[in-house]
Amino acid sequence: MEETSFKKKLNKFHNLPIATKGILIFFFIFFVVEVFIHLYPFWFAINNSLKTADEIYESKTALTQTWSFANYISVFNDFKIQGGIYFETMLWNSIWISAVYLFVNISSSVLVAYTLARFRFPFQGLLFGVMIFTQTIPIIGTGAAAWKLKYALNMINNPSTIWVSWAMGFDYSAFILYGTFRGISKSYTESAKIDGANNFTIFFRIIMPMAFPSVVALLVTNFVGVWNNFEISQIVLPKYPNLAYGLYVFQMPAIWSSIGENVFYTALIVTILPGLILYLSLQKVIVKNLAVGGLKG
Amino acid sequence: MRLFSKYTKAERKDFPFIVLFLAFPVLQVAVFFFYVNFSSFALAFQDTAGNFTFDTIELVLEGFKNNKDFQNNPLMTMLGHSVVIWISSNILGTLINVFTCYMLTKHMIGSGFIRAIFAIPGIVGVVVFSSIMKQLYNQDGAVTEMLINFGMDIESVRRGGLLTSMETAFPTILTQSIIFNIAGGNMIVAGAYMRIPEEIFESAKIEGCGFFRETFQIAVPCAWPTISTMLTFSLCSFFTADLSFYLYSNGTGSYGMNSISFALYKMQVTISETHGSNKILYNYMSALGIIITVMTIPVVLLGRKVLARMNDTVEF
Structure with a gap:
């Protein structure tokens, strides 16, 4: 039931034939790319949630300069829909x-x-x-x-x-x-x-x-x-x-x-x-x- | 009384408890599942006055023939989109996921952490996820800018982003659903791989079993009952599960962002917004549902039969 440990996996990797190592490296790269793809949208949203309205208008992709944590309080007053x-x-x-x-x-x-x-x-x-x-x-x-x-x-x-x-x-x-x-x-x-x-x-x-x-x-x-x-x-x-x-x-x-x-x-x-x-x-x-x-x- | 004779006295003593436990769930499923399905079937063969007719069914079939339903939606195109999404994302995606999930669980370092990251889009839900992705697909969004830098030269994409062009809107959502489906983060399949005793793999290795044999002749067959159950659920998601087109197109279905599930959900929203006053929608939606169900069930039954045939040994 226990997941194979980090050390065990590393030891296993060292003892593998070259071809298998190649396959594993390919998949490692695949997973790294997938991790980036999965994380980027959420980094994007978190980053923009910490910007001022003017900062977002200038660029949505640039790293926030203002770190406006006050947005997390003002959302309760400003976020509203019809009615x-x-x-x-x-x-x-x-x-x-x-x-x-x-x-x-x-x-x-x-x-x-x-x-x-x-x-x-x-x-x-x-x-x-x-x-x-x-x-x-x-x-x-x-x-x-x-x-x-x-x-x-x-x-x-x-x-x-x-x-x-x-x-x-x-x-x-x-x-x-x-x-x-x-x-x-x-x-x-x-x-x-x-x-x-x-x-x-x-x-x-x-x-x-x-x-x-x-x-x-x-x-x-x-x-x-x-x-x-x-x-x-x-x-x-x-x-x-x-x-x-x-x-x-x-x-x-x-x-x-x-x-x-x-x-x-x-x-x-x-x-x-x-x-x-x-x-x-x-x-x-x-x-x-x-x-x-x-x-x- | 003969009905009860095959039960022991002790078992019969439990019957009042069983009735108490099952009374509400049975009544609930009778009303909200069986009655609803029966009612939907009846509505498909009625006109707005409640008289028996085949007209609504014919209207739907006519819509498929002319690629235009009674509200001018491209019915045949929507069917095509549903099939493409179902095959590529749900069926092939699940199959690839089975393999990548094994690679991640058994061979990658930090697999728990990586799986947690892969689970994030599912955890945040389709509304939040599509809301963020829409921003990335806008004319100034990161994905659009990247594709333009790679040489995509479509005027409408430059002006309005990837979701404002017939050429790119549907492929964008399709590609996205494949990329996020094949990552290997399926927790249930991962759990099945983790429960396979390590000794099986070690014995195989001693006997000279290579990487691919270990994967396809030991791991996948051992976890097959779980995998086939997941595939069965995927088979059943035909036309039912996907609301992303509704969200990406803000409920309009424009630029080819539509499917059968989009059309059905849109009808249901209209029924709700008009408080059921648009009576033809009850009949039309039910008739479309019946026709799609008739198309789907043979595929699902055949798929289940094939999967069941591969799944006939003992469990531990």
């Missing part, structure tokens, strides 16, 4: 939409995955088939019907009801969690049952703590998805614009020309920070715990 909606309102909408979405979605997936993986019951095969079907058969163009249903159920622009549509338990997360729950030995359940534990105790106090790393990995990856999801605000909650939607709308010419471009870059950086910090700090947990399909042996 006078300010950055902090969009930030709050991003927070509550992400929190509610993750809670209902992951909870529902846990319920589905746990029961399918740990019990035997009628129609189990059918429900397992539903989980696979929703992921592997693409049914396209259902957005109109989905919107019509949500409109009929008074879910559009309605945070108190829209969460029901987010609680899709038979999804990709359930697929991942199914593998996790299957991987936990049945002997834990059997021993607990002998000791008199009921199904709720087994679920909350024995199995969930063991599955916790996988749940955290899913929470982080799904957080990134929902935090950056602008469709939610554009299609079902237009009165509750989140940051992703705000950034999209901000680029419309009427707003773009009236507010400084440096504010836009600052808003971009502030928007990406939560996901970036969470994801990068928990990268090892994600790599270890998001397994699908297994290995051949």
